[in-house]
Structures are given as structure tokens and as C-alpha cells.
Amino acid sequence: MTQTGFFERVYEVVKQIPHGRATSYGAIARFLGTGKSARMVGWAMNAAHSLPDVPAHRVVNRKGVLTGKHHFPGTQLMQQLLESEGLEVQQDQIVDFEKVFWDPNDMLIGNV
């Protein structure tokens, strides 16, 4: 373990996302310190396909748009998953995203 790789860190963060919340790639990237390399988070998600504990559907882009829904099986699966968690999704975009937005740092704050 050790020195958790970049991907593992992303997984850990994504797995900590509270139920009914969502975060953005950039937020995670920034939290990990990668900041500008938010793309790597996206790549991590791609690899996360094998991980059952990585709710990629809770990870959206900065605007709260379900950019990665195309990577999910089906067509509305991602949206349905979010709606299943009490979120509102319209036109591939999370409603009141700023209200459901969960910052990884909040995880630390709540732990204190």
C-alpha cells in the first residue's frame, strides 16, 4: 500500500462520497494535489470499472453534467442511479449541483 497510487487515492475519495451527494473530477484532483490533472481522475474512473465500490455516477464534471454517462451501460443508468439517491437530474445535468456538491475536504472536516 502503501503509498497509494493515484488511482487508489481517487477510489478512496469517491468511495467516501456520501449517499445522495456528488462531486467533480476537478475537486478530487485538487484534493489529491494533482489540481490541473483532473483528466487523470477521469482515467482513474475508467479503470474503476472493475471496482464495485467506486460509484463513478457520483462523479461529474464541474457543471454537474453527467459527462461520463456515455461510459455506463444503458443510456440513463447514471441518471437513474443519481435519482435513486435522491438527486435531481435533468438534461444530463444535476439540479442544484452546488447544493449536493460534496467536497472531499468535507470528509476531513467531518472526521475531526
Next chain:
DNA sequence: CGATTGACCGAAG
């Protein structure tokens, strides 16, 4: 090993 791509972000035109 070089070039391309990718579930992004932000700024600029």
C-alpha cells in the same frame, strides 16, 4: 519510444 487520446478545467476569442 513518439504520437494520440481521455469520464477535465479554465481562460480567451
Next chain:
DNA sequence: CCTTCGGCCAATC
């Protein structure tokens, strides 16, 4: 609103 560019890093071709 749309396109272009820079950045950052890893995986793939």
C-alpha cells in the same frame, strides 16, 4: 454558444 489552446499525467496505439 462554440471552438481553440494550454496544462497535466497515464494508458494505448
